[in-house]
Structures are given as C-alpha cells and as structure tokens.
Amino acid sequence: MSGWVRVCERSELLPGEYRNVYAGDTPIAVFNVDGELYALEDVCTHDGGELTGGLVDGREIECPRHGARFDITTGAVLCPPAYEPVAKFPVKLEDGVVYTRDDRWD
Template identity: 45%
Template structure:
C-alpha cells in the first residue's frame, strides 16, 4: 500500500506543494478545494514549476511565462506546447496519495 505524500491541510486552496513520489518531482495544486497533481517540470525547458504562481487552475512557469492547466496538464500558452504529465490523486481523511 502506498504511503501518503502530504497532508491535505498542507495545501490550502490556491496554493501548491512540491513532493517527491517514487523519484518523480510532483506539484500538488489546490484548485477550489480539489487537489490535482502534475509533474513539477515545465515541458518547454525542464525548469521547476513550484516557484510559479497558481492562478485559479493555471500555473505559470517562472522562467518564460508558459501557462498550464493543472486540472488537465494542457499547455495553454507558448512557449510550451507539450502538456504536463498528470497523476491520479486519492484523498483519505487528511492524507494525500498520488499514483505515478
């Protein structure tokens, strides 16, 4: 059975939290109370997204300004064109589990 990667209370609405799951850097994103998980790696240049700003369901890469939809992984603006990998999230009580 997988171990929890974070507590839900550690990711308030409108915030993100970077965690490692099975060697993969994952960004947990709380969008209106729902937790989503995407790879913490901009598909444009490989930079981390955890320093970017979460705006609703969109995360902005701090390096070149590419926007991604964290609910689907979709690249929304150039220079990114490749979607982010997304991961299944399961919540049990206050525990967040992510399947990579």
C-alpha cells in the same frame, strides 16, 4: 498502497496552495484549486525547469522561467513557449492524508 506517496495532511493544503513530493525520481506538485486536488509533474515541457515557484492563478500555473502556462486540472498547455502538456497524476485522500503517484509505468 503500492506506489502511492504521502503528500501531506489534507488540512495542510489550503485552496490556492501546493505541495511538492517525489515519486521515485519524478517531481510532483499537488495543487488545491477551489477545494479540489490535482497533481502534475513539476517540470515545464519547454525546458525542463520546475513549474512551482511560478504564478498560480486559479486553474493556471505559469512557468517562472519563460512564461509557459499550463492548466493545473488537466496538464494542458495554455501558452507557448511550451507545446506539450505536463503529465497529470492521480490524487487520493485516505484517512485525512493526501497521496499521489506516478502512474505512467503501471
């Protein structure tokens, strides 16, 4: 499981919730959106602040600092002041455990 980071037990990540982990120096947030798991870099592309802690509404997360919004399922920007998408990462479920990794450098 090279590069994969354990996030939590699947049962610990309910719909509408998220968990934070680090893959090396990369902060990653793993979200449960209606039973599907998605992982994004936990960094707003507008100013580098954490995304988590902001409002999660369905498939969207709003940066708590300046209000930029991103699609949790794709990382796409939905609202300025951000103009660049957030990095999206793979998620896998193995033996009831959720894993993610920063695959940008593979």
